[in-house]
Amino acid sequence: MPVSGPERVPAGSVFAVPNGAAGIREVRLRAEGEGGALGLVDEHGEFAFPVGVGGWAESAPDGVPIAAVGGWEGDAFRAEVLFLETPHTLGVTCAADGSATVQWLTEPLHAAGIREQRHP
Numbered sequence: 001m002p003v004s005g006p007e008r009v010p011a012g013s014v015f016a017v018p019n020g021a022a023g024i025r026e027v028r029l030r031a032e033g034e035g036g037a038l039g040l041v042d043e044h045g046e047f048a049f050p051v052g053v054g055g056w057a058e059s060a061p062d063g064v065p066i067a068a069v070g071g072w073e074g075d076a077f078r079a080e081v082l083f084l085e086t087p088h089t090l091g092v093t094c095a096a097d098g099s100a101t102v103q104w105l106t107e108p109l110h111a112a113g114i115r116e117q118r119h120p
Contacts (some may be wrong), residue, residue, distance in 0.1 A: 015100035021107075022114045027092060027100040029077055036070065038079060038092060040102070040114060047114050051079050058084075064118045080105070083117035090114070 015027040028039035032050060035057055039048040049068055050057040056067040070079030075096035082089050089105040108117065 013094070015094045015098055017100045017102050020100070020102035021090065021104045022102065022112050024102040024114070027094055027102065029094055036077075038068065038070070038081075040092070042114065044115065049081075056082075062115050064115055083114075085119040086117050088117055 013029040015029065017024050017026055022040075023042040024040045025043075026041035028041065028046065028048075030037050030039075035053045036051045037048060038051050039046040041047075047061050047064075049059045049061045049066060051068045051070040053069070053071050056069045058065070058067045060066070065084040067082045067084060068079055070077060070092070072078075077094040079092045080089055081092065086108070087106055088108050091101075091103050091105045093101045095101075104112075
């Protein structure tokens with residue numbers, strides 16, 4: 001995972017996601033504290049969480065336990081989001097052209113929405 005920090009993030013950066021995994025249609029990237037923060041927007045609104053730089057940041061947005069790490073690789077911001085109660089990982093890449101790619105690195109067999117990725 002890249003190691004450079006969130007200082008390259010313009011305040012309120014928004015990236016469009018064409019055909020994103022888990023119904024994600026927009027990614028919001030912002031500097032926050034020592035790391036950054038991502039907001040994954042789907043039909044239910046924003047699923048926001050901190051992203052660690054150089055180490056994982058754990059949180060539980062909407063009651064879903066996750067850990068996230070990310071940073072810059074050239075002109076793109078890349079992050080991995082682990083859903084801690086499942087074997088699933090979501091990859092997020094925000095490009096300089098304003099687009100983003102969101103894809104499952106380990107795809108769920110059922111309930112592909114991000115808010116369903118927890119122990120029942």
